[in-house]
Amino acid sequence: MKDSRITLKDLAQVLNLSPSTISRALADHPAISEATKEKVQKKAEELGFIPNSIASSFRKKKSHTLGVIVPRIDIHFHSLVISGIEEFAYKTGYNVTIFQSKDSITREKEITKLLQNKMVEGVIVCLATETYNYDHFKKFRKLGVPLVFYDRVPSNYDTNKIVINDFESAFKATEHLIKKGCTRIAHIAGNQSTPIFKARLQGYKSAIKKHHGNLDEKLIIPCKTLSYEEGALCAEKFLKFSPMPDGIFCANDYTAVSVIQVFRKAGIKIPEDTAVVGFSNYPISRVIEPHLTTINDRAFQMGIEAAKLLIRLIEEEKKSIKSETITLETELIIRESSMKP
Amino acid sequence: MKDSRITLKDLAQVLNLSPSTISRALADHPAISEATKEKVQKKAEELGFIPNSIASSFRKKKSHTLGVIVPRIDIHFHSLVISGIEEFAYKTGYNVTIFQSKDSITREKEITKLLQNKMVEGVIVCLATETYNYDHFKKFRKLGVPLVFYDRVPSNYDTNKIVINDFESAFKATEHLIKKGCTRIAHIAGNQSTPIFKARLQGYKSAIKKHHGNLDEKLIIPCKTLSYEEGALCAEKFLKFSPMPDGIFCANDYTAVSVIQVFRKAGIKIPEDTAVVGFSNYPISRVIEPHLTTINDRAFQMGIEAAKLLIRLIEEEKKSIKSETITLETELIIRESSMKP
DNA sequence: CTGAAAGCGCTTACAG
DNA sequence: CTGAAAGCGCTTACAG
Structure with missing residues (x-):
């Protein structure tokens, strides 16, 4: 940032006007005459005037920046969410600054500290797996900086959240298998200390109980990652x-794909012998053979909604005290892996 | 950003010291006595003082922010690069603000304008496919803001670049097939107006000519995307x-995976009848059966190097006039798809 | 070792 | 419709 930049004051001098007038003219202030506005705008263009937005942010106490904390950027789900956030923020004139917690609560805490003095106007977070205490987020409320969590959200903590309905999605997926005639349906479950995987297991159980009456717990295999x-x-x-x-019914697509491959190698036919359903609609689900039936988890939309809610909270006059939870509808995408004849 | 924040001045008043001293004490300035430093730091902690980094940025004319322009965040390659950029930037105390050009030159131009007054200290860019003119980047040089391009870099434009050696990588991949005994090697080529795909085709041609003498142009099929x-x-x-x-030899992994699947359906054995090699080492390459031999394009490392070079350029005293090009070594990852018996 | 003062480049309430 | 003045919260050259 060399000092070759022209300032408002320079412009004022050249045009024999006050800096106040220049500032107003460029901001299209109604009190300024059209003639002056034109003159100023033309000169600004001519001299290549670039407003110093840091000075403006500083003066107005508005950074127009959103902070985003994700476990890892290179996980496809998060990259889709970030893409949605950037898309909405860009259209609304906000910048997006990203941080990776690497699923470490230590790093997550460091980042929240950083963000507090970076003067971001709002923060979007997907919690690190290690995070079960949310004290490091409390400061934001005191500072009047709104927070929106997505996917891995705090439990027992009143805040804004964007989630999908994991219970119903799992119910829907399991019910689909039942309707296809499966009578012995297993579930590969995720880490039960993570609410989303707990909900998926509950959805599975609920569907089984509703249609089959009793549940064989041996058919549930819990996984860590x-x-x-x-x-x-x-x-x-x-x-x-x-x-x-x-x-x-697998709690994610990775395990579903793996099951398909191992089973096929063992001579089991998919879906004839065993039908398989995943969760997330990862790109690989439409490449694996047979193509995988799965739940579209609306990652991109989640990003859009998170940014939309956050920006609304930022711009609302009286920061609303009530927290909001937005639940996105998922969609069961039926492909070959569950198309029993 | 409510005004509940405590300022340096407030701290000064409470401690009966001048703001200058507080500022220095918190910055660990050598001229301040240990006793004072301790007193100040303790009080700052106690009152929950959070320095206003926008004020500091403004004053010091250092935003400590890097701008990153990628075509899309949700393309795995780019998400890996961004992950590398964030990793290095975080460790060095820089923030990363991301923008998606969506492969539109119009949007790319808009973003460069935005970045110019956002006072970022440096910019990392992967060009939009549509971009063949680089005028919108010239302004950065005038402003003393260094640029580093990666992957899709400008041709005939003197600037800093991080690339892999596409020619040699393609040569290596093709030579590997030759050594495996293939005598009729085809190539799925990318868009020839993009330098990286042109280089991959050249590498293929060169290897064929070296080992087989003559080249059958019919074996080269050009693709658009x-x-x-x-x-x-x-x-x-x-x-x-x-x-x-x-x-x-396929210019990327998507087409390679597709070839494997179509061929297998047609009863062709991979690798016995036809060996296949891809390019990029996408996650799918170790899931597809048979697992795909491919080139590791070092995406994460590219991000690290881009950030490292950019930050060096930012912090160098006399901004070096000479442009640098860093070429990363790729690696041929040999898997089953080319393991001819 | 500490302080008074100036100033970074804007914006805005106040005055005319 | 335009201007003079104050100030956002820091940092730093200068003085002591």
């Missing part, structure tokens, strides 16, 4: 069951 | 060749 590798381990276990499950 | 769908179309074409190619 729901990785591709963990999925393979689950699949191996299922192969030893007798009778084998004829339907599997 | 190298999408999964386009890959399938190419595969269909290959199936009609006689004799069929016994090796295919």
Whole structure:
């Protein structure tokens, strides 16, 4: 940032006007005559005047910046959310500054401190897996900086949230398998200390109980990270069951893909012998063969809604005290992996 | 940003010291006595003093912010690069503000204008596909704001670049197929107006000529976007060749995956009948069966290097006039899709 | 080792 | 419709 920049004062001098007038003219203030506005705008253009937005932010106490904290940017779900946030923020004139917590609560705390003096006007957060205490977010409220959480949101903490209905989505997915004629439906469950995976398990259970009456707990295999590798381990276990499950609802797409591959190698036909449903609609779900039936988790839309809500909270006159939770409708995308004949 | 914030002046009053001293004490200035420093730091902590970093940025004319322009955040390659940028920037105390050009030159131009008055200290860019004129970046040089381009970089424009050696990578990939015994190697080529795809084609040609002497131009199929769908179309074409190619080097992983799937459906064995190599090492490459041999394009490292170079340029005393190009070494990751017996 | 003063480049309430 | 003045919250060269 060399000092070759022209300032309002320079412009004022050249035009024999006061800096106040220049400032107003460029801001299209109604009190300024059209003639002056034109003159000023023309000169500003001519001299390549670039307003110093830091000075303006400083003076107006508005940074027009949103802070975003995600566990990792390179996870497709989060990159979609960020894309949605950027899209809405850009259209509304806000900048987006991103931080990765790397799923470390220590780093998450560091970042919240940073953001507090960075004077961001609002913050969007997906919590680190390690985070079960939310004290480091309390300061934002005191500072009048609104927060919106998405996906991994605080429990027992009154705040703004954007979520999908995990319970109903899981219910819908499981019910789909039931309607396709599956009678022995297994579930690969996520970490039960994470609310979304707990809700997915509940949705599964609820659908089974409603249609089949009783539930075989042995058909539920809990996972820690729901990785591709963990999925393979689950699949191996299922192969030893007798009778084998004829339907599997997986809490994410990675494990679903893994199950499909291990089963096929073992000679099990998908979906004829065992139907498989995933969760998230990752790109891989329409590449794996057979293509995977899954839940569209609306990641991009989540980003849009998070930014929209946050900016509304920022711009609202009296910062509303009531917290909002927006629940997005998901969609079951039916593909070959569950298309039993 | 409510006005409940405590300022340096407030602290000064409480402690009966001047704001200058407070400022210095908090900045750990050597001229301040340890006793005073401690007193100030303690009180600052106690009153929950948060320095206003916008005021500081304004005063010091240092925003400590990097601007990043990518075509889309939700493309895995870019999300990896951004992740690398954030990682390095975070450690060095810089913030990262991201923008998506959506591959539109109009939007790219808008963003450069925005960034000019946002007072970012440096900018990292991957050009929009539409961009063949770089005038909108010239202003940054005048302002003393360094630029670093990555992946899709300007041609015939003197600037800082982070790239991989596409020619050699393609050469290496093709040579690998040759060494595996392939004698009729095809290439799915990318858009030839994009330098990286041009270089990949050249690398392919060069390897073929070196080892096989002559080149059969019919074995080169040009694509526009190298999408999964386009890959399938190419595969269909290959199936009609006689004799069929016994090796295919694809300019990206999407088309490679597509080829594998179409070929397998047609009863062609991979790698026995036809070996396939991709480019990029996308996550899908280690999921597709058989796992895909591909080039690791070092996306994360690219982000690290881009940030490192940019921050060096920002912090260098005399902004160096010479432009730098950093070429990262790629790596051929050999997996099953090319493991001919 | 500490302080008084000036100033970064804007914006805005007040005055005319 | 335009201007003079104050000030946002820091930092820093200068003085002591």
